Amino acid sequence: MILEATNLTKTYKSGKAVDAISLKLKIGQIYGVLGRNGAGKTTLFKILCNLVTADHGSLKIHSTKLKPIGAIIENPGLYTYLNAYENLKVFAEIQNAPRDKTRLEQYLKTVGLPLDRKDAVRHFSMGMKQRLAIAIALLNDPEIVILDEPFSGLDPMGVSDLIRLIKSLAAKNKSVLISSHMLAELQNCCDYLYVIDRGKLVNQGETTRLFNHSISRYKIKGNGVEQVKNKLFKIIFAEKNSIDIECKATEISKILENLIQQGYQITACIPQVTLNELLSQQPNDV
Numbered sequence: 324m325i326l327e328a329t330n331l332t333k334t335y336k337s338g339k340a341v342d343a344i345s346l347k348l349k350i351g352q353i354y355g356v357l358g359r360n361g362a363g364k365t366t367l368f369k370i371l372c373n374l375v376t377a378d379h380g381s382l383k384i385h386s387t388k389l390k391p392i393g394a395i396i397e398n399p400g401l402y403t404y405l406n407a408y409e410n411l412k413v414f415a416e417i418q419n420a421p422r423d424k425t426r427l428e429q430y431l432k433t434v435g436l437p438l439d440r441k442d443a444v445r446h447f448s449m450g451m452k453q454r455l456a457i458a459i460a461l462l463n464d465p466e467i468v469i470l471d472e473p474f475s476g477l478d479p480m481g482v483s484d485l486i487r488l489i490k491s492l493a494a495k496n497k498s499v500l501i502s503s504h505m506l507a508e509l510q511n512c513c514d515y516l517y518v519i520d521r522g523k524l525v526n527q528g529e530t531t532r533l534f535n536h537s538i539s540r541y542k543i544k545g546n547g548v549e550q551v552k553n554k555l556f557k558i559i560f561a562e563k564n565s566i567d568i569e570c571k572a573t574e575i576s577k578i579l580e581n582l583i584q585q586g587y588q589i590t591a592c593i594p595q596v597t598l599n600e601l602l603s604q605q606p607n608d609v
């Protein structure tokens with residue numbers, strides 16, 4: 324375990340932003356904190372980064388490094404009139420991090436920014452700015468990387484590129500903690516999820532298990548599948564070549580087999596889980 328937070332609590336005049344939240348991070352794993360706007364994600368991350376002091380609770384980081392955490396909290400404040408390399412250099416100076424050219428260029432390579440891109444950051448796409456911010460978070464070679472809402476403002480290509488980068492960081496033995504209100508993105512990249520609502524931890528567990536536990540609806544696509552007559556499952560919505568059905572995760576393979584036996588060519592089966600379902604579940608592993 325690289326980080327152990329126990330019962331972290333922070334109260335503002337408006338109420339408890341973080342209410343007795345505990346979490347544990349292991350090296351090489353990707354963790355997601357899922358919650359609606361205002362759930363307390365940023366406040367929690369600020370406590371972990373020592374930018375806000377918790378009223379109660381304890382935080383233990385098992386590291387010998389002086390700066391074991393690299394983080395992007397809220398919008399990364401880049402110098403938009405400087406290029407990527409110059410930004411890294413300035414931040415390395417501010418953070419008193421090693422700043423030799425080879426090392427800084429290596430960080431740009433790690434996050435997939437081209438070394439020959441010499442123009443000012445204001446010309447960069449959102450995805451490229453996000454990559455540069457991650458390079459800045461990596462400057463002290465931290466063991467833990469914390470990214471607050473890294474997917475916001477990215478197009479689908481940008482999201483999948485970023486997920487690839489996050490996975491590559493975990494493969495390099497970093498522990499990565501990401502917040503988002505975007506279910507699919509966290510599902511695609513996190514090993515473990517913490518679901519929070521109004522400051523409280525309401526659900527947690529390994530991502531696959533958490534989702535399987537929460538799935539009760541599937542969208543099934545296939546030629547003419549809307550014409551199926553069955554008693555095995557309840558159709559809640561049907562349109563040309565697509566049906567939404569209600570069933571348990573344990574029943575879906577049998578249902579698909581049955582549809583195939585009836586001669587339907589199934590082209591997709593997409594689990595439908597909403598944030599509300601994850602929020603309303605009983606805690607899994609708490």
Ligand SMILES: Nc1ncnc2c1ncn2[C@@H]1O[C@H](COP(=O)(O)OP(=O)(O)OP(=O)(O)O)[C@@H](O)[C@H]1O
Pocket residue numbers: 335336337339340358359360361362363364365366367
């Ligand atoms: N400095 C502060 N002073 C007073 N209240 C605050 C402060 N920071 C956060 N809050 C309140 O704490 C609650 C949690 O806010 P927080 O920003 O942590 O949530 P969030 O999940 O990150 O939301 P978002 O995704 O909208 O940023 C909100 O009700 C917010 O208004």
